Amino acid sequence: MLFDSEILQITVLSLQVSAFATVISLLIGLPFGTWLALGNFRGRSFILSIINTGMALPPVVVGLVVAMSLWRSGPFGDLRLIYTPWAIVIAQTIIATPVVTGLTAAALESLDPRLQQQLLGLGASRGQMIWHLWREARLPLLAALMAGFGSVISEVGASMMVGGNIRGQTRVLTTAIVLETSKGEFERALALSTLLLVLTYLINLALTWIQQRGAKR
Amino acid sequence: MKNPFLFLLIGLFVLVSCNPASSQNKALLLVSTTSTQDSGLLDVLLPGFTEQTGYNVQLVAVGSGQALKLGEQGNADVILLHSPVAEKEFMANDFGIDRRLVMHNDFVIVGPVSDPAGIRGQTPVEALESIYASRLTFVSRGDDSGTHVKELALWKNAGLDPAGQDWYLETGQGQGATLSIASEKGGYALTDRGTFLAYKANVDLEILVEGDPFLLNVYHVITVNPAKWPRVNLEGAQAFAEFIISPQGQQVIAGFGLEQYGQPLFFSDADKTDADLGLP
Numbered sequence: 001m002l003f004d005s006e007i008l009q010i011t012v013l014s015l016q017v018s019a020f021a022t023v024i025s026l027l028i029g030l031p032f033g034t035w036l037a038l039g040n041f042r043g044r045s046f047i048l049s050i051i052n053t054g055m056a057l058p059p060v061v062v063g064l065v066v067a068m069s070l071w072r073s074g075p076f077g078d079l080r081l082i083y084t085p086w087a088i089v090i091a092q093t094i095i096a097t098p099v100v101t102g103l104t105a106a107a108l109e110s111l112d113p114r115l116q117q118q119l120l121g122l123g124a125s126r127g128q129m130i131w132h133l134w135r136e137a138r139l140p141l142l143a144a145l146m147a148g149f150g151s152v153i154s155e156v157g158a159s160m161m162v163g164g165n166i167r168g169q170t171r172v173l174t175t176a177i178v179l180e181t182s183k184g185e186f187e188r189a190l191a192l193s194t195l196l197l198v199l200t201y202l203i204n205l206a207l208t209w210i211q212q213r214g215a216k217r
Numbered sequence: 218m219k220n221p222f223l224f225l226l227i228g229l230f231v232l233v234s235c236n237p238a239s240s241q242n243k244a245l246l247l248v249s250t251t252s253t254q255d256s257g258l259l260d261v262l263l264p265g266f267t268e269q270t271g272y273n274v275q276l277v278a279v280g281s282g283q284a285l286k287l288g289e290q291g292n293a294d295v296i297l298l299h300s301p302v303a304e305k306e307f308m309a310n311d312f313g314i315d316r317r318l319v320m321h322n323d324f325v326i327v328g329p330v331s332d333p334a335g336i337r338g339q340t341p342v343e344a345l346e347s348i349y350a351s352r353l354t355f356v357s358r359g360d361d362s363g364t365h366v367k368e369l370a371l372w373k374n375a376g377l378d379p380a381g382q383d384w385y386l387e388t389g390q391g392q393g394a395t396l397s398i399a400s401e402k403g404g405y406a407l408t409d410r411g412t413f414l415a416y417k418a419n420v421d422l423e424i425l426v427e428g429d430p431f432l433l434n435v436y437h438v439i440t441v442n443p444a445k446w447p448r449v450n451l452e453g454a455q456a457f458a459e460f461i462i463s464p465q466g467q468q469v470i471a472g473f474g475l476e477q478y479g480q481p482l483f484f485s486d487a488d489k490t491d492a493d494l495g496l497p
Contacts, residue, residue: 072401072421082401160390164398167359167387179389182279183361184286 006168007176011195014172017085018153021092025100025148028093030141033104034130038116048105054098059091063158066091070162083164088172091158096148103144107137142211146204153200173199245272245453248293250300250363251391253436254278256411256482258473265469266460272453280391282361288312288439291446295454296439297461299409300363301496304437313439315455317462320470320483321435321494324367326426327396327413328405336405337425342375344405344426349377352384354404358395359387367434368407374431396420409434411482414474435486435494438462462487 036048068074070082070090081087111133119129134141156174163170165179173196180189253259254276263274279287281300287293289312297319298304308316326344328336334351336344348355357379358365372379379385386402388395392412399406400420413424426432438458443449460466467485474482486494 071397083398160394164394165389166398167389169386171389175389179360182283182389184280184283186286 007192007195009168010171010173010176010192011199013085013170014153014174014196015199017088017159017172018092018149020089021096021152022100022145022149024089024093025096026145029097029100029144029148030104030134032097033101033144034108034134036101037105037108038130038133048102051098051102051105055102057095057098058157059095059155059159060157060161062091062094063161066094066158067161082162083166083170085163085170087162088159088170091162092152092155095155095158096152099151100144100148103147104141107140107144108133110140111137138214139211142207142214146207149203150200153196153203243271243273243453244275245450245457246275246277246292246294247297247457248277248279248284248287248295249297250281250284251278251393252299252364252409252412252434253297255391255393256409256415256474258411258470258483261473262461262466262469265465266457269460269465270453270456272456274457280358280360280362281366285312288441291441291449293441294450295441295457297436298363298439299434299436300366301435301437301491303366304439305497307439312442312445314442314444315440315458316437317458318486318489318491318494319436319438319461320467320486321433322409322411322483323427324364324407324432324434325410325413325424326405326407327399327422328425329403329421330423332423332425334405339426341371341426341429341431345371345375345377348405349375349379352382354384354386354399354402355379356386356388356395356399356402356404356406358392359389360391362392363434364392364407364409367432371407371431392416396422411474414478414480414482430495433494435491435496436483 036044036051066087067082069076070079070087071077081090115133115136116129119132124132154174156178159172160175160178163172163175165171165175173192177189177192177196180192249259259276263276266272267274277287277293281298281303284293284296284298285300285303285307288296288307296313304316307313326336326341328334334347334353336347339347357368386398386404388398392408393416395406396408396413396416397420400422413422438461440451440454440458441449443451467487470483471481471485474480491497
């Protein structure tokens with residue numbers, strides 16, 4: 001039996017954890033990226049360069065640092081979060097946030113700068129202006145969301161280190177693939193990989209559909 | 218340079234063409250279990266072998282289950298592992314041509330210093346019964362590795378089946394990660410002594426059960442059958458098998474860990490037979 005209740009549980013957990021992390025990274029990255037794109041202050045390109053480096057943050061490095069902080073011996077050990085799904089959410093949020101931030105900033109910077117002046121000139125408040133800019137840049141912003149989700153659903157190093165790949169508790173699709181491979185169960189590993197790819201495809205299909213519908217309006 | 222992209226492309230091309238893997242013909246693919254790598258034994262054994270024979274060893278450390286699968290599919294020249302029953306089957310199916318006894322270490326049951334289940338000094342079977350009855354956390358490898366197979370055999374001997382219990386955690390990871398998880402969760406675990414000693418400083422665990430004959434962990438070296446997979450490096454594989462059972466190799470094994478831990482992590486066994494160690 002290839003698709004049993006255990007695989008269902010693993011799949012649901014993967015989606016929950018990565019969706020959670022993506023939403024949190026969106027809540028942080030969208031305002032932060034907007035601030036970076038519209039702001040005009042010293043050190044702006046420096047912060048942008050840091051964020052752009054963060055987009056290539058290796059998941060294992062994030063995993064190591066998060067694990068060390070959450071271990072009992074670490075500064076946040078008292079929270080007792082290590083080897084729980086929340087630990088994976090934390091690590092994945094750290095991985096996805098620079099991606100969402102960086103792409104948000106790039107999306108807004110690619111808009112015609114005169115649009116900003118025009119909106120303000122028409123008497124829009126700052127909040128109204130940002131809202132309008134987001135609407136204007138909704139295509140690349142959705143792409144930022146997709147990239148953020150893609151970076152965490154496919155990530156294995158951090159999930160393995162901070163989640164522990166515990167069966168029934170913190171095992172997600174990618175860590176299950178590593179495990180089945182290490183057991184020599186290549187067919188099962190391949191089946192899980194296919195499942196992961198199909199799921200990622202369906203989610204991106206849905207987002208692309210929303211994106212393209214928005215484009216035609 | 219007018220075009221920065223062209224410059225970048227040329228740079229990338231130069232980077233790619235500087236491939237360090239040039240001496241492929243002297244490469245030997247050794248597949249071993251994670252325990253030999255985690256303990257650090259191969260780090261001291263392999264340089265000596267390379268120096269003597271010139272073979273450049275590519276070490277792949279995986280669980281015993283995957284090690285045997287890799288051997289079956291010809292993705293290994295020589296295998297070093299500790300899963301005697303599965304190894305016999307591997308040999309019976311002609312996937313290997315030569316299987317030699319190399320060394321042993323032993324398994325121990327570790328747990329929190331406070332030992333809430335009270336297993337200290339018990340036999341392995343009694344200890345598992347105590348853990349089962351008290352429903353305290355037990356962390357299993359759960360990865361078909363030699364250690365996992367041993368642990369399942371122990372549960373079977375005790376007539377218990379922990380699968381599916383909420384206190385029974387399966388990590389599906391190597392021994393080091395499993396020990397870290399046991400330490401963080403305040404749980405018990407079965408581990409090979411070598412890996413435990415190597416990780417001891419980083420975990421809050423202590424050896425509670427040891428010394429039972431059933432807990433021996435015996436390593437064999439297997440040369441993969443080149444008749445099945447012609448690309449197997451037979452000469453290199455044989456050189457490695459001979460090196461590891463040679464007096465020189467055995468001396469390295471017997472002396473490994475003495476200095477750092479005050480006790481040897483492995484016992485050299487090339488002069489013994491399977492029967493001496495109680496194997497079928």
